[in-house]
Structures are given as structure tokens and as C-alpha cells.
Amino acid sequence: MRNVIATPETLTYGVLALLGLISLVGTYLAIVEKDLLKAVLFSAIQSTAYAFIFYLLMAPDIVLVYVPVAVGLYPAIVLFLIKKTERFEGDGNE
Amino acid sequence: MEMSSGTKIAGVVSMVIVTSVLALAIAAGGLGYVIPPPHLRSLADWYLKTALNPYLKYFTVNSPEAVTSIVWDYRGLDTLFETTVFFLAIIGSIALMRGIHIDVKELKECCPTGMSPIVKTVTRVTVGMILAVSASIALHGHLTPGGGFQGGATAAVAPLLVMVVFSLYFVSKHGLSEEKMLTLRTAGLLGIAFTAFAALIIGYAFSTHAYVFQNQPKAEAPVGLPAYMFNALTSGTLIFFNLFEFFAVAAGFTIVFLLLSIPEVIVKKHSGVSEE
Numbered sequence: 001m002r003n004v005i006a007t008p009e010t011l012t013y014g015v016l017a018l019l020g021l022i023s024l025v026g027t028y029l030a031i032v033e034k035d036l037l038k039a040v041l042f043s044a045i046q047s048t049a050y051a052f053i054f055y056l057l058m059a060p061d062i063v064l065v066y067v068p069v070a071v072g073l074y075p076a077i078v079l080f081l082i083k084k085t086e087r088f089e090g091d092g093n094e
Numbered sequence: 095m096e097m098s099s100g101t102k103i104a105g106v107v108s109m110v111i112v113t114s115v116l117a118l119a120i121a122a123g124g125l126g127y128v129i130p131p132p133h134l135r136s137l138a139d140w141y142l143k144t145a146l147n148p149y150l151k152y153f154t155v156n157s158p159e160a161v162t163s164i165v166w167d168y169r170g171l172d173t174l175f176e177t178t179v180f181f182l183a184i185i186g187s188i189a190l191m192r193g194i195h196i197d198v199k200e201l202k203e204c205c206p207t208g209m210s211p212i213v214k215t216v217t218r219v220t221v222g223m224i225l226a227v228s229a230s231i232a233l234h235g236h237l238t239p240g241g242g243f244q245g246g247a248t249a250a251v252a253p254l255l256v257m258v259v260f261s262l263y264f265v266s267k268h269g270l271s272e273e274k275m276l277t278l279r280t281a282g283l284l285g286i287a288f289t290a291f292a293a294l295i296i297g298y299a300f301s302t303h304a305y306v307f308q309n310q311p312k313a314e315a316p317v318g319l320p321a322y323m324f325n326a327l328t329s330g331t332l333i334f335f336n337l338f339e340f341f342a343v344a345a346g347f348t349i350v351f352l353l354l355s356i357p358e359v360i361v362k363k364h365s366g367v368s369e370e
Contacts, residue, residue, distance in 0.1 A: 017114075017117060020113070020117075021110055021113065021114070024109055024110065024113055025106050025109075025110065028105060028106055028109055029102070029106070032097050032102060032105065034097075060239035060240075061161045061162075061239045061240065061241065061244065063239075064231055064239055064240050064244040064248070065243055065244040065247055067248075068244075068247040068248040068250070068251050069247050072247075072250075072251040072254065073247060073250060073251065073254070073347060076254055076258070076351065077350070077351075077354065080351075080354040080355060081354075083358075084354075084358050084361075
């Protein structure tokens, strides 16, 4: 019988699953974090995991657009906005 | 209310468990089919067989990069309207910041300095590298992974870095302005529009049929842009679309960052909002 568990792709899929879980945790922490600067950093963890996922899924075109947008441009826009507004997310009844 | 770390850990653990169980169920065939699918779909098969195939003269794109072929040839209209959406977003941000302009004198008074000399020296080196890589991504977009948008987004990181590290005063003093970037962006968009009609114009010149957004010759429309120029593979319209999109995207992002990096003091002064 052919072994279907230990194929050469298994390692790739395992790493993909792990990166998916890392991005999930990063996203969750970015949402619940009240310090918006830290939230941007958690969001960067998610972005980094996604960049590797796209690479392993053999989509280098997406990696090339995802890296500058998710690591350079998007955090820059959010940091500019945080600088112009406020750093801590409030409840609205302070 | 600040979330306690216990609640956070419980949230993380429960989400990881739910996702893992769902993923395992789907991987085991829970939806009735296997992911990833074991065979290529017929559409993907067609793209792979025609993207670079000199023997299918009326179907090929003459580009070894199937993704760029799809983006700018097979479904080029879709990309054209994506570019339009991006253009509208930039117009929206310019409209939001109307009446607020970059004044070099005001910037010199309020915030003339950037970061430390160490950061500045590193940035001087990396900015050149970023621009070189982005030009390579855009101009080789029809040969290797990449393209106009990818290259443009990468190139936009360079002026952003200079703005943050050397200050907005520095870039304004050296001639980077919203108007110049807007001109560059419009030139890029006009280039894209012209390339879309290029085959049609050639068709009129030779009094034959041609299509809007045509790249290589088709049956009944035997005109097209050259696949080879100066003995190099340029894939007809693809290199032009990539080049013009590169300028349009890089300049568009730079406009947004120029506007966003104007200090809040100056924004309030120009828009007539008094300091609280």
C-alpha cells in the first residue's frame, strides 16, 4: 500500500499549517490589543506568516507585492494615523 | 476595560483548537473533495500551454510569465479597472487634504531635523538598493515573477523611508512635491491608456481589424505589438503596461505619504482648526 502520510509535500503542508496558526494568533492579539503601536507589531507577525504562506503556495508574484505593502506601506500608513490621533484605544467613557 | 492576560491566553488556545479541528476535518475530506485538487483545471492548463507558445501564433502572449500574461493580456480589462479604483482612492485622499499644502518655510520652522546620523547613513545605502530591486521587478515583469504594481509598491518604500528618516523638510527642499508626483502619476495612467489603444491605432494605420487591449496578432486582426525588440523578449504590450503602471503606482503611493507626513500643526493651521 502506498504511504499517503509521508509524501514529500507533507512537510510543506505541515509548515503551512503552522504558519496559518501563527498568523491566527497574531491577528487575534492585534484585535484585542489596546496599545495600537503593539497592535501594528502583532499585525506584522501575521503579515510575515502570510508572506511565507504565499511563497510556499508557489505564488511569488503575490509575495513580491505583499512584502512591500504589508511590511512597508501598510504599517507606515497606520503609524502616521496613530501619530495624528492617539496611541491607546479607549472605551469612549474616559 | 483592559483584557486580563488569562483571558487572552484562553482566547488564543480556543481559537487554535477550533481552527486545527476544522482544518483536519477539511483535509480528511469533510467537504466531499480533497484540498488541494489533484489535477490542473482546464483553464489553468490553457494558460500554461498558450502563454509562451510560438507554434500557436494566434493564441500566445509570447511571455514566459503566465501570471503577468493573465494580468495584462488574458484579463487585461480587469487590471485596467483595478488601476482606476486605485486612481480614485488617491483622488479621494487628495480631496480630503484639499487646501493643505507643503510649505518649505513652515516646515523649516517647525520640524527640520530627521533621525540620527546612523539611521541616515544606512538609509542612504538601502534607498538605492530598493530602487534598483523595484526597477528590476517592474522591467522584468514579463519574464520573471513581478510586474508594474509589485515594482511600484516596492519603489514607493524608498521615498517613504527618506521622508521618515530625513524629515519631510528634507524631501521638500530637494524638490519632491505633490504636484510633481501627480504629474508623474497622470503620465503613467496616460501611458497605460495609450498602450491599451496601441494595437487599434496600428490597425487603423494598416486599414485592418484590431481590438482594444490587443497584444499579439489574432485571427482576423493580424496586427500587434512586437514580441521582440532589440533581440530581447518584450512580450508586446506587457513591458509597456508594467513600465507605466510602475510609475503610476509609485507616484500614487508617494502622494499619499507626502500628504500623511505633513505635521499636524501645519494641517490644523491650513485647515483653520484652532488648537485646543
